[in-house]
Amino acid sequence: MKTSQIEMVSVEQLVPEKHTYRKLKKLLDFTRIAKSVNIQQSNLGSIGFGRERLIMCLILQFMEDLSDREFERFIAENSAAKWFCDFCLLDKTPDYTTICKFRNLIGTKQINNLFNEVKQQLQEKNYCSEMFTFVDASALISKINLWEERDKAIKAGYEQLNNQVLPKVSVDPEAKIGAKGNTKFWYGFKKHVAVDMQSGIITNVAVTPANISDAEGAEYILPKSGAVAGDKGYVGAIGEIIRRGLHPMIIKRNNMKDKDAVYDRWLTRLRCPYESVFSKQNKHVRYNGVLKNQGAELLYAIAFNFRRLLVLNPC
Numbered sequence: 001m002k003t004s005q006i007e008m009v010s011v012e013q014l015v016p017e018k019h020t021y022r023k024l025k026k027l028l029d030f031t032r033i034a035k036s037v038n039i040q041q042s043n044l045g046s047i048g049f050g051r052e053r054l055i056m057c058l059i060l061q062f063m064e065d066l067s068d069r070e071f072e073r074f075i076a077e078n079s080a081a082k083w084f085c086d087f088c089l090l091d092k093t094p095d096y097t098t099i100c101k102f103r104n105l106i107g108t109k110q111i112n113n114l115f116n117e118v119k120q121q122l123q124e125k126n127y128c129s130e131m132f133t134f135v136d137a138s139a140l141i142s143k144i145n146l147w148e149e150r151d152k153a154i155k156a157g158y159e160q161l162n163n164q165v166l167p168k169v170s171v172d173p174e175a176k177i178g179a180k181g182n183t184k185f186w187y188g189f190k191k192h193v194a195v196d197m198q199s200g201i202i203t204n205v206a207v208t209p210a211n212i213s214d215a216e217g218a219e220y221i222l223p224k225s226g227a228v229a230g231d232k233g234y235v236g237a238i239g240e241i242i243r244r245g246l247h248p249m250i251i252k253r254n255n256m257k258d259k260d261a262v263y264d265r266w267l268t269r270l271r272c273p274y275e276s277v278f279s280k281q282n283k284h285v286r287y288n289g290v291l292k293n294q295g296a297e298l299l300y301a302i303a304f305n306f307r308r309l310l311v312l313n314p315c
Helices: 020-027 030-035 041-047 051-063 068-077 079-084 096-124 147-155 214-220 232-243 261-274 290-312
Strands: 132-141 176-180 184-196 202-209 227-230 247-250
Touching: 020 079, 020 290, 030 051, 030 096, 051 068, 051 079, 051 096, 051 290, 068 079, 068 096, 096 290, 132 214, 184 214, 184 290, 202 214, 202 290, 214 227, 214 232, 227 232, 227 261, 232 247, 247 261
Parallel strands: 132 227, 227 247
Antiparallel strands: 132 184, 176 184, 184 202
């Protein structure tokens, strides 16, 4: 007769010592990160999992680039994910509606607090100095396909579907048509990003409608000190950069009298390593509206900085 054996195992024992999540928890103070979100426990209502664990879930969701439904299954089945978010092996884990409700509850302002706390810790550990900052912008494409909007515009008698007409017919009045040069067009938003050139850490993120120029968007992401490097799209921001006491390292346009071709070639080579920050990121947005997409891009930036920190700190 066979006898069954029962072995007592904790979730702690199931996570390898060299696991990525363990490395991150050694490098950063996640208690401080969770406390940066100022929300009363009573406001969580029926959510019931506690602020700290839900914040860790939200961070992990964007680290793994999962939808709400995908994350529900991921944390239910993955022992390392449970350990990272402080769940025991047999604990009930959040479903997708809980994650969605919590993200909406804390809002973009509190997500910005999370981003700033991570940035502050990186600065305290000398990973991020902002002595030299690279700025750039990239397209964020809306999930709306515009076919219904086109039909509404035709029915209303509009001759063109442009940025003046779109707010009257679109379900997302904040999304706009953006352009890069004369050949690249998209509908949605634009993401403006500042990157520390010492470490490749993202130091600032701003989401605007797609028709806002790079130079206009720069005012939301400029650092407090140091030099700012950017391409020709930031020529219009040079005045604002100087006004804030920063040093402009902006590539000049070919028709500008003070253009220095040798200096600009050097700036181009200097910028090249940081272009990868934008090339590897998702160009499609999950939500409608500037504010919700701002929150999502801040969470993506936190996730990117975590991955970058592991590269800077191999162990």
